[in-house]
Amino acid sequence: MPIIERELFGFKLSSDSAPKVGDSITSFTLATPSSGPYNNLTYTLSFPLPNVYRILLTGPDRPRPPHDNVILTSKPLEFKLTSLDTKACKAIFDFPSTEASDQFDGTGRKRELHLTWSEHLLIYVYEEVGGKKVRILGDLPNRAYALTEHGIMRHWWAEPDNLHLGLGEKAAPLDLSNRSFSMHGSDSAAYDAYNTDPLYKHTPYLISSPKPTEEGQELVSTYAIYHPTNSGGVWDVRREHDDPWGFFKTYRQDWGGLEEWVLVGKGVKEIVRTFAEIVGRPRLVGRDWLGYLASGMGLGETDKPPAQELLSEWPNLCKEHDIPCSAMHLSSGYTVDPKTGNRYVFTMNKDRYPDFKGMVAHFHKSGIKVVPNIKPYALQSHPHYERLHGEDALFYDPIMKGSVVTRIWSSGVGDNEKGSWVDMTSKEGRQWWAEGVKSLIDLGCDGMWDDNNEFYLHDDEFVCKSDMPKSFSSPSTEAGTVGLHGRMINTELMNYVSHTELSKANPERRTYVLTRSGNVGTFKYACSTWSGDNWTSWHNLRGSQAIQLNAGMSLMQSYGSDIGGFGGPLPTPEMFVRWVQLGVTHSRFCIHSFKPDKNDPSGSAATNTPWMYPEVLPIIRETIKWRYEYLPFFNSLMWESHINATPSTAWLGYGEFASDPALYTDEVLSGFDAWLGPGSILVAPALFEGELSRQVYFPKFSAKDTSLYFDLHAPYGKYKAGTKTTVATPLEHFGLFAREGAVIPVGKRYQTVTQKKGPSRTTTDGVDVVLESEGGVVGLDDWRGVKIFPSTERSTYEGRWTEDDGISANPGKTVVSVKYKGGKDEVEVEIKFEEHDFDTLWGKTVAVLLPIGDNRVVKGGKEGVWEGRKVWNVQVKGGN
Template sequence: QVGELPTWTTDAAAVAEALLGGGALREVEDGYPLAGGYALHLQERDGRRYFGLGERTGFLDKKGRRWLNWTADAFEQQPKDDPLYQAHPFVIAFDGGRARGVYLDESWKSLFDLAARESGRSRIAVEGPTFDLWLVPGPEPAAVLERFTALVGRPWLPPLWALGYHQCRWSYPDEAAVREVLAGFREHDLPLSALWLDIDYMDGYRVFTFSPHRFPDPPRLVRELAEAGVRVVTIVDPGVKKEAGYSVYESGRKIDAFVKNRREEELVGEVWPKPAVWPDFSRPEVRRWWGEQHRPLVEAGVAGIWNDMNEPAAFAVEGDEVFGIGKTLPSDARHGERLHAEVHNLYGLLMSRATHEGLVHLREGRRPFVLTRSGFSGIQRYAWVWTGDNGSYWEHMAMSVPMLLNLGLSGVAFCGADIGGFRGDADGELLARWTWLGAFYPFMRNHSAKTSRRQEPWAFGEPWLGHVRAAIRFRYQLIPYLYSLAEEAARTGQPLMRPLFYHFPGDPEAAAIDDQFLLGPDLLAAP
């Protein structure tokens, strides 16, 4: 138990003395067996607020709820759902105009009860056998982020095109559909930086392939788009189809690349491909092998990779439908000497690392671009993040602001939400207002599901097309400013989207505002 957080300082000895010498830290009996988990109890004060924890539903201030760190495939997410796709066991405690960070450096499932069960006490608990805690001094929020990202890593400076407008749908299923969308942007005089291909571009959901019938000449198609100034980004999931003769599976099997079950056999399940196996990204040789598998995509001219379903999600395992949080692999699955219970939260980060390092090698001299759904603290070293399968609801548009702000306060400078909503049907006004909001996101992408109404910028005609066009054009006016902020993020770890208290910590009302934000220090967005 900690009676009170000390006055935080960069002097480690002073912090240790305040905690240990002052008697603030003491062991208590919790009823659990030794090495069966640890918990830290913090005495609370009324004015303290908590921020961070990655992408979360709810308000900007995370106090008053219990938050689980366990990456989950959160399809059809609702305003109170938890957990979601990312696990970030890091909070910024803020009170009296002063900020300090608390980072639980543990990949096991963990819980942050922030004065939820007891208003006067918070609890940080982990299911694993160790409890490594970092205390990150401020006192300014910017100082906390600079020191925290010095520990867990900072993003690369992105390619300039990544800061533009992106168009996606599940799916543009063939070359004709892709050309039709490109023609729509030309016809309606709309700028476009990247067009994305979802899972239906593949040959039977075999990763690193194109359908020979629907995409017979990928290099030619990519060249056509490049001539129009448009890059192509393709989705790559971790599930590998278990099929004799399929080169990705066969080459992975030769190096024993896949996660095992308790009998030390390949763990076989179902996701989009059926049957499927999952690479063990905890092993460096598997990450190198996975990076090399991107060669055919890179040689076709693909400019970026989109990692999805990497919590990892599973529809079934060894013949049984998967239940429980997030529908994932069994906790006793084997990653070498480690159990999946320890590796699970790191799976998306390690896949993104393999993808990032593969692109650095294969596209030598060009900056890599990777987007991921799942991740852990430090994911910004390898990938950008989006908030997953939201819906075409005004509430989800509003909730995107605190979600992205807390991702930024967790070190993830480059992030965005699906503009227009992924599930459900947008209308003209929702799309127009969301596109204007999205013009201020670090990552600006319109994305929707195949069961949803089409929502390309021209989908609802005038007057909405004019409003959407104005928002997209405004985004391109912002790019010099965004690029300056991107350089600052790469150098110091500062987020692009910032809550008001970030620059005005002395204002007692600023920390409660989650429907306004700053883009960098100089531009206020009040949607």
């Protein structure tokens, strides 16, 4: 059935509170009469930031959506009323000008907001571009705001050629234009990376950015629209067409009043940074979670031999195959009840795991962290179910007058039984979750894997307690419907409790919470996520790259996909290699799968492992070791994400490259290339079967940009920005090109610790990592190199990277700056400590690596050798 839509009109400006032209005000409010079809609706405009305006439209039956998705607490800024016509119901406002204006925006342009309410509410935003006043964005005339049964519908004018990005975790391709998307999360197991919607996240945040069509074109600003609600809804991005309005953009929010934030800035980079000011920057990820993350789903499901016996062989298998490994994900097989075969969270299968704590300590000795899978529901046969039911910790069904009971995944593929989701908005539900998390921490676990947490309750009228922690900003304190509160407030609270318990148990350590689902507020507590239960295919491998890029621009910046595919058939050797090659360039690199093979009782064929195909093991090994070599670079990129909200894996048009028209062609936009560290390394993966060569375009930041790109693989060619060429992509490697001027810190090609003594070396259960000098496989992080890429034209380049211990909750950090200049016969390099609050094991010596084949001398450097390559050891200036 069609949505009933009632257009809004009848708003008035109270003469008693009407501001005068020239006044500086902090809000502008309109209201409807206290009687009539739209009684007591209030519409308020304010400016939380110099480049952000906020609309709040509420009424008696349209309360402000309860949420904790905004961290910005500063008072609204003053803005100026420059024009007011009360008869025509029109007003013009200047965007507020403050010292921070350029910091958030970067354009220095004057902007105006035009508001009319004579017949319908209507907003347009204009700015001066090239001496002319140009419209950036605007509402759809005569149809901008409408009421639905329980919520609000919004319509905007749709720019015909803009690029649309964001919305969190959405199916490929990258450009979201001309498609519709559901605003809620679902357990989308075996999804199609190009067609399935929704996936697992809830992120009502859409970016709209103009496309340059010619060199040197001056563009209007980029903008984004964000609705902090947790309520479900739909974003339609210029797919609908209706005469007389033509094409337009629509957001339909199922429940509650409207809270709308509109962000305006110079390109996507400034929008992402501003969004982080509103909702919070990504959490800093621990260093150990940046290496190869393994999964024991297949191994952990076995009874004969017991799963603990198989899993305990993992460190030995890694050593045997010379594969470094940083963490093991324990799937929920450890919770399987021996009698029923069902999974009961926070219980232990003693037959499979007779000494769970001892197994964790065994992993710790090999430098492998352990993170167990936990799920926020209980089957009716769960031993804790009666407690949860008796303490009123389950959702309430007002029709059936009892706890909500539904079908929930219980055991194998497609298996389900009756059970209940635990209401995390209740104190009792959170207390139960906290006790369960604490029990796993006591067994030595290093983090929590919050899984199966979409809370996909099927009726909006179900009731939740809404008894929130004091730290939450949600205005609702009474029990309310799931429709109004949104399902994923529970996901956020689940992650909140996991994070809080980890922090309480080990306050000196950075918490690690991995979540499958999430709203925007979730990532205040979870520092990592992934694209869920993908299906093994070349098609889905390709689609994973676009999902990765939009997730990063939505502040999910420690993100990846299940390497090799979670469900479906085993990947072919070629597909597995290509997936690993792509995966090592993402901020989260995890090989994870569920591929049961009933003909293999050992379970070894039930999970993707690096050594499952001996014929390609040398390639897999080399690729994983490349990841560890570049681990200092990834660690620094995570700092950049944490401080400046910069995604480590970024769209090619991110930042200074946004003006390159070639990046907006269908060929490039629908392709798979990306930045690893914007402006540092161009990643050009091979994602088609048998693709042994492919064309690559090298982005430029201006018409005059002739910077070089250095091929990091043989034949180590050089290519100019703005050109396109065919490069080799044999199975042994993918396309990887460092941009001229890049500064890439590198380390050892295996796992290392940053301290001889301390939390980096000693785990929470008091177990010391066994070092290679003691017969183990883990080394000390006592060598640092930096790869630089100078031309021969004496251009000067600057860059920096950040070091820390990788584990502390409040780490001291060391920032190393590099300045270099290339000449015909020599390269000048200066390395300094900008900050020096963490004493690195590598001290004050950095090995400078020039591109392979570059025989120039590094002035002042001492010649040496590393991994068979010539290096130039340079002393770092400054420091303690």
